[in-house]
Amino acid sequence: MASSDASSSEPAQLRLDDFLPYRLSFTSNLVSDTVAGTYIALFDLRIPEWRLIAVVAEEEGGITQQGIGARTRMDKVTVSRAAIALVERGLMARMPHKGDKRSHHLVLTEAGRELYAAVAPKALELERRIFARFDPEELAAFTRMLRRIDAAILDGV
């Protein structure tokens, strides 16, 4: 029962190295550091800012800060700060939100679109470089798994 049988399917003993929350955080940090060190720094964007740019670029009709928060699960404060910074830099603009004066539609300015056009390919290229050694099948399965884990947690564990 309390044997150290190595063939049992579940580890009865905690080993940090095999502890999934730890592994996940470990790898995520490794990847994030790699990403943060490259194109982000190059364009003087912090991660939240980069995410805003990407999300706003994808949403043709404009999107509110709350919408961004919902999509990315970033704190609304984080979103707010990133939005302010981007507007100040002239990369993003706030269009009046008809019907609600508290809110705005965020859209990229011309400069913002240019930046996005410059950064996006670099992001993709970096992604390809990091994951070059894996085949598409594996990566697809991996991504699917990530999404399922999200779902599991959001369902309420």
Next chain:
Amino acid sequence: MASSDASSSEPAQLRLDDFLPYRLSFTSNLVSDTVAGTYIALFDLRIPEWRLIAVVAEEEGGITQQGIGARTRMDKVTVSRAAIALVERGLMARMPHKGDKRSHHLVLTEAGRELYAAVAPKALELERRIFARFDPEELAAFTRMLRRIDAAILDGV
């Protein structure tokens, strides 16, 4: 060439939602938040402290702070702070490192071992709860993939 052919194997267009560094960070944060909210808080441990406890518990002969940093890739400052906190709480002790007076072997005190014995099962149980809906095969593949990504990056991308 620059067509928008949807059947190509690689996405030529960036979509944040499919961008792996983003997905990874997203899921990792979700899991971390879940973890941080439970047994960690219960025992008044922060994540780095919890990791130190686990690592030291696993290394029977004691381990130095630098060793911990190497294993977990935590910053040496983070390790230092966690170590100080744990020693102050009487959970960990520093044994002289024969041959190098700058360093110490970290070992758990009796209280530390007791805490570990109390926390570890809860950690495993939480892990099981989060990942209950997946079968062992999938999880093993997933973990393997995480390790291979680590290797890819540490190899120098």
Next chain:
DNA sequence: GCATGATGGTAGCATTTGACACCATCTCCG
């Protein structure tokens, strides 16, 4: 229309995290 509570967004504060400089000790080499 006008209190009352909810919501989008911001400001200020506390906490966490890492970068950098520093001290003590160790190692190496003349």
Next chain:
DNA sequence: CGGAGATGGTGTCAAATGCTACCATCATGC
């Protein structure tokens, strides 16, 4: 031996992140 540089660890400061309180506007009920 005894400098010169490397390494283990800590103190200090700046940047990042999140919480709470708050302001403006909205929606609802009287």
